[in-house]
Amino acid sequence: MTLLNIENLSKECGNLRLLNDLNLTLNHGKCIGIKCSNDTSNLLFSLILGKTNYSKGNIYIENTPISKCTNIKNIIAVVFSNEGMYERLKIYDYMKFFEKIYNSKISIKEILIKLGLFDISNKKIKSLTYSQKKRLSIARALLSNSKLILIQEPTLNVDRESALIIRECIPYICSLGISILATSVSLEDIILLGCETYILDEKGFNTVETDIPTNETDEKSNNEESLDAPYFKVDKIPAKIDEKIILLNPTEIISIESLNGTSYLNVGEEKFPCTLTLNELENRLKHFGFFRCHRSYLVNLQRVREVVTWTRNSFSLILDDKNKTSIPLSKGRMNELKDILKF
Template sequence: MSLQFINAEKRVNDTVVFPSFNLNVDTGKVIALYSSVNVREQLINLLLEKTRLSNGQILFSNTPEEIGFLFLDSGLYERLTVKETIQFSKRLYGTTIPVGETLRKIQLDSKQNVKINRLSHSEKKRVQLACLLIHNPFIYILEEPDQNLDLETKRIFISVLNELKIQKKSILILTGNLESAITSSDEVYRLDENGLHNVQIQEKTDGNEEQLEKNNELEEQATAVVQPVRFEKIPTKVNEKIVLFDPIEIDYIESNEGQSFLHIKGESFPSVFTLNDLEQRLLPFGFFRCHRSYIVNLQRVREVITWTRNSYSLVLEDAKKSTIPLSKTKMAELKEMLGL
């Protein structure tokens, strides 16, 4: 049983929450939607049928038991024990899955008689996951499933996901953390007011970085004429995966102790290239080396602030209103570029 979004569009008054998009969450796949809190809440309300789409449709079974949710808020009864909580879910959904087997999956069999209010945040999340496993729906909707979890619980969560994939379940993760989305899923999509976009991911292997360098050399040799606009992705590393970003997604780049970091919507990602390499690659896309340790996307700059005669800063129009330094010599270059 798959979950399908067909020409799904949501508007609130005159504001576009997300424009029309199509997405199919197939059986045996884990799909992550990376979005803002507002988009995530709208999607959950739509899936719960509390609200309706402005246009399009969401297709899944008409039977409520065939779709299950793991919410950010646990909603557990604090006075019940772990075992009592799971037994309550078993009676509620009328399933035949053994409680003991589920306790072993979440590795809380040793704490089955401990009350919920005495568990850690991560242990409570495991109990919440156990209740969902007891429910045993065809479609799983997971809201920020690994937020603030300890390493052991994250490992258990990934193990459960792999088992659900083998069972041919359809799994949709809704998160505002890109690293979490990449680590947990097979495919990652970004959904915002500009629509649905695939986040390109490659599994990292030992020879990947050497291959990237070879590809870059071949690209340079094959390019006899400098193009005014270049279409290319900028690779970053997240755990064992390589994520490819469009240059226009990047707010600014910072170099710290020889390592370059891309800053994108409040998150930081290590780059496989040096700051000098990135400066050359991103020049055709409107990026500017504003400081020896910073490159900025000029389309993101909102203000230029003068602190003293020799001290300047750029304020970006991102959510954090990030402030990055602008050196005196670069200020002169920027003025010339702006025609001031």
């Protein structure tokens, strides 16, 4: 059953169109992740909560227009990227406080265990790290008996333990029949949630393929194509900047990502758009040690520093660049990577 339905939604401010003809459907017990800017996330959440009027279209909660939902606070809970807390309270007391407010049906102990907070439930909130506070915010949202939880930056800038706990908690939340709509400025963080993924920009929602196809026909076609193609090494990869074409050495490229149908070459801290598709780049760069780690990513294996296992189905590659960039690794490519790297 559909919980949230966004139909042809637009928002204008003067002559500026902030959101353009958005269409999105979120069912009960499902999770959707959206890569977008902080400003866009704030606007989208404000529209869904009925705090901001839209210019065109409509938003429905269980087939009721948002403008006619009188109990929206009982239906939707929000976890903002930064939010205030009662710093002097202990974790357990904080949860008991909200349990009384919400008349919660879920066990506090169960929630604290799921979010790795039970063993520190006697600690005061003011002594918690940002990562622990993020987990506590999600725990508090679970007490609200809401049907939908909106989460900003679920794992961005949190420590490794917290990222793992939050990602593993997503299926648990959905199993309760609760839906999740998460936003982040980081595409990788959204992909690693293991949910339906979109990029939201001025053109609207763009679907992100989150796994590599294993269709036998596709594999056969790729094999036949590779047999017919001549074996050669490419010395340069073209990138376009304004009206100028620059030629990059493959060894300069750290990784390549596909966004909205355009391939971007990551060189140092810069991104260069490339006219070649990710499939074309994969074929041209496979002899230079590039690996298709994800449907939307190619990585230079010479620049991989760590292989990180988050959950049974969630992996990342940490690169050796200045920012220790993390990019997703599809579950279906892990064994192939093990064969290549012999680990």
